[in-house]
Amino acid sequence: MNCSEVQASLVDLLYEEVAAEGRARLMAHVEGCDQCGERWSHLRVLSAAADRWSPPPLPRGIAERAVARVASERAREASRTCRVSPRIRS
Amino acid sequence: MARVREGEQSALELLFARWEGPLFAFFYRLGCPPSSVEDLTEEVLVSVYRRRHRYDLDRPLAPWLFGVARLVWKDFLRHRGRELAQATPLEVAKELPSPMHDPSELAEIREESEAVRRAIEELPDEQKAAFVLRHYHSLSYEEVAQALQVPLGTVKWRIHEAVRRLETALVDARSEGA
Numbered sequence: 001m002n003c004s005e006v007q008a009s010l011v012d013l014l015y016e017e018v019a020a021e022g023r024a025r026l027m028a029h030v031e032g033c034d035q036c037g038e039r040w041s042h043l044r045v046l047s048a049a050a051d052r053w054s055p056p057p058l059p060r061g062i063a064e065r066a067v068a069r070v071a072s073e074r075a076r077e078a079s080r081t082c083r084v085s086p087r088i089r090s
Numbered sequence: 091m092a093r094v095r096e097g098e099q100s101a102l103e104l105l106f107a108r109w110e111g112p113l114f115a116f117f118y119r120l121g122c123p124p125s126s127v128e129d130l131t132e133e134v135l136v137s138v139y140r141r142r143h144r145y146d147l148d149r150p151l152a153p154w155l156f157g158v159a160r161l162v163w164k165d166f167l168r169h170r171g172r173e174l175a176q177a178t179p180l181e182v183a184k185e186l187p188s189p190m191h192d193p194s195e196l197a198e199i200r201e202e203s204e205a206v207r208r209a210i211e212e213l214p215d216e217q218k219a220a221f222v223l224r225h226y227h228s229l230s231y232e233e234v235a236q237a238l239q240v241p242l243g244t245v246k247w248r249i250h251e252a253v254r255r256l257e258t259a260l261v262d263a264r265s266e267g268a
Contacts (some may be wrong), residue, residue, distance in 0.1 A: 011253045012246075015224055017231050046253070046260050049199075049206040050225055055115040059128055062114065063106035066135035070102060073140075 001029050006036045014043050091151060095142050106135045112227060113159055119222045120163065121211050130166060134159045153236035156223055160238055167215070202263050209259030213252050220245050221252040 006029045012018050013026050030040045093101035113131045122130055137158050145154050213221060216238070223229045223237055235245045 011250050014253075015231070015249070017246075042257060042260070043253070045202070046206060046256055047225070049203045049260065050210065050256070052199075052203040053119070053207045053210070055118040056124075058111050058114050062128055062131050063103070063110040063135065066106050066110075066132045066139075067103055069132070069136050070139045073136075074097075 001025055003029075003033060003036055006030065006033070007039060010036070010040055010043055013040075014047060091142065091145055092147055094139070102139065105138070109138075109155060110135065113155075115226065116156065116159055116222060117163065119210065119226060120215070120218060122163070122166070126166065126170070130159075130162055134162050137162060149236075150233065152227065152229060153233040156227065156229065156237040157239065160219065163219075202260055205259050205263030206256055209256045210252075213255060216240075217248045217252040217255075220248040221256075224249055 006026055009018060009022070009026055010030075013023060018026060030036050091101075091105065094105055110131055113134050114127060117127045117130045118124070134155075138155060141158060145151070210218065210221065219238060220234050223234045224231065229237060231242060231245050231249070234249075235242045238245065
């Protein structure tokens with residue numbers, strides 16, 4: 001494996017998209033190559049920095065409002081069914 | 091999801107409670123205006139219910155559900171205009187590094203995190219969606235492709251390109267801080 005092949009695979013390695021055998025070969029190269037080792041280290045710093053971006057606390061009531069909307073849709077559907085049924089029978 | 095299809099109320103409540111957080115975080119990180127993030131999250135949950143019969147029970151739920159989120163997001167962008175999708179000032183990362191770091195190292199870590207966050211916000215929409223789904227929601231490339239309805243190679247390219255841009259931002263932040 002040469003450096004350009006390794007460099008092209010490091011993002012996939014970071015995101016666990018490389019099969020076990022390929023992963024072992026990549027890591028062996030990374031550990032013995034300053035340039036690829038530096039990029040790998042850089043990618044891990046980047047990943048950790050991205051991890052520190054947290055969303056704000058989840059506001060309360062989103063799921064409850066969605067459940068209420070679904071309930072209201074179900075009620076409307078049920079009411080339509082009731083209105084239509086007598087006509088179907090006649 | 092099977093129980094939701096059968097109309098079981100408690101299953102619906104569980105499903106919505108399970109996914110409101112990830113969906114909220116998804117829209118937040120896509121840079122949707124804070125005032126719209128809640129509404130978009132709610133809209134996806136209701137859409138998931140409306141589309142429940144289209145979901146293939148043999149397939150993983152997350153890619154399908156984020157696929158619904160993507161449709162709601164696209165619809166939002168179309169109707170509300172691009173200017174609304176621009177991020178308003180967002181809070182700085184809350185998770186601080188361990189207190190083991192010294193103050194100057196801590197400041198450097200903060201600056202790097204901030205630079206990466208800004209760079210994520212500035213990614214083109216499609217790259218941002220792919221990156222957010224992979225990095226923050228742990229979808230595989232294949233699952234991201236399902237969610238975004240694009241070929242696997244496209245997803246791979248978008249994620250590589252997104253990471254390349256973030257790397258550049260990180261290098262710039264380091265050189266400015268040096």
